[in-house]
Amino acid sequence: MPYVERQVEKPSDPRSLEAYALAYKEHLKAKDYATQSVQYKYASLIWFIDWCHERGIECIEQITRPILQRYQRYLYYAISRSGKALSTASQRNRLTAVRTWFKFLMRENLILYNPASELELPKPEKRLPKHTLTPEEAELVLSQPDIETDAGLRDRAILEVLYSTGIRRQEVINLTKQDVNSGAGIIAVRQGKGKKDRFVPVGERALVWVEKYLDDVRPQHALPSSPDNVFLDETGKVLNLHKVSRAVKKYVKQANIDKMGSCHLFRHTMVTLMLENGADIRFIQQMLGHSQLSTTEIYTHVAIHKLKEIHTATHPAKLKEVTESHQSTQKMPATKDELLSALAAEAEEENETSA
Template sequence: MGYSSQHALLTPLKAWFKWLVRERHCLHNPASELELPKVPQGLPRVVLSVEEVERVLTTPNIEAPGGLRDRAMLELFYGTGIRRMEMANLSLYDLNPSRKTLLVREGKGRKDRLLPVGDRALHWAERYRREVRPELISGKDNGHLFLTDQGDPWPINYLTALVRKYLRQAGLNKNGACHLFRHAMATHMLDNGADIRYIQTMLGHAKISTTQIYTQVSIEKLREVHKATHPAKWQVREDERVALLEALESEQSEEE
């Protein structure tokens, strides 16, 4: 069992014993000296490029009601970086087109946060809300923004399967689903110069250290600094560059 799983299992156990002592059901807290394992902050294994994200976003068939709805959800995943549970819990009025904001109610840690929504994501979400959602309502309207074909709120495992389906259709055989758009949003914003504190707010991280992992994934700024300051830089003629790439490709083919 990994450190993350151990941490997830032991945390509620410590809280339970603490509650038992506070409510005087126990005289002593046997978990008071229990040290939680430190969860390693590993880099995201897969980060989609801007081109790959665009390929996935344009995969749904927007001529079909379900495809238009799916496009709206994918755009919001990438545009706001929300988690799949937060997407599933969005209510009809959490999206404010006049203010161009999305209210995430009781996200991780039961905290609300207000996020900006870009024009493109807002366009597709509004098209879905006007053109498709009324047709999906069956019986009493439960107020959820996104509904399945049966008119129900989205279970989170269904969201995972949906996003994974579009990744495969876009020709991306990569592990992951909804969280890939969250990683991509954070990395691409950092590549374009966003301050890490704003990324923290967008993602809803309680600690800046959780967000700082994306600074290790964002390579563009590091590449610029390396190119500008490394003393071993030198110019390559175009014919030499092409010859080098051809040699590398030939070498890779031989290895395969």
């Protein structure tokens, strides 16, 4: 059964699993963890607690290492709300939440031993982004919103910012008017992932669209009670995350480019194209807000076109050189099979000579 997050009332029993989970949530909030991180970790614990209740496990002392290993197997076979198996990353995240929960309980002397201390997590996957756009495909997607409508012009401005800066979906929604410095050509990303601030360059074209939206559209929807965010919905409220994702996904589909993706597609695309055009990876790291260079380096595997050009230009075993050596004695091989036959004959001749 797919997991549906439920609202948990404050438990009456201070030793219940829910009470321990709530104590951990309050601990994370006190340590100033990002709101989304706290919510996800807490939701992962509720998932685990529900699983325990379904199997008659009602108190913390009943949870042993074999129980946790059983839960790990359950996650391996679990089905998400989309009807697909949980990814390895999702399994790791849920297990990590449980493991850090028990570490907290042990540190607070709420349990006598930690059954999760030796819990082995699934090996992390090193997956490349499924799709990136070519410059032509990116322009095609950008042209999809109907800029004659208020929503379409706003969406065009959002797409331009995503493509120009590579910032995350939540970060573009959180942008305020004070964060946009048109004169300097930069935007300030406040409280990004990990609650970190950073400055990111933004292109002139993206700024033109943002300014057009701020001048022509936003005043028509902003209310005295509206927040200072750059982008607002039709009712003057902050944009909904999922609504933004659905809109971008729709524009990608409308472009009919045989690729799928949403907001993060433009993040992948920006990085890949900048790397292929010679940008230093450390500058890319700063733009993306990655604390570890290794996180950014995955994109060097995506920027394969530049590598292909370098390979073609510099590798000594070029097709041109091979074929030229045969032109003086025979016609140029017309097909791949003819070329391979010619190479095989050449190799055999060299072997006979060396013998």
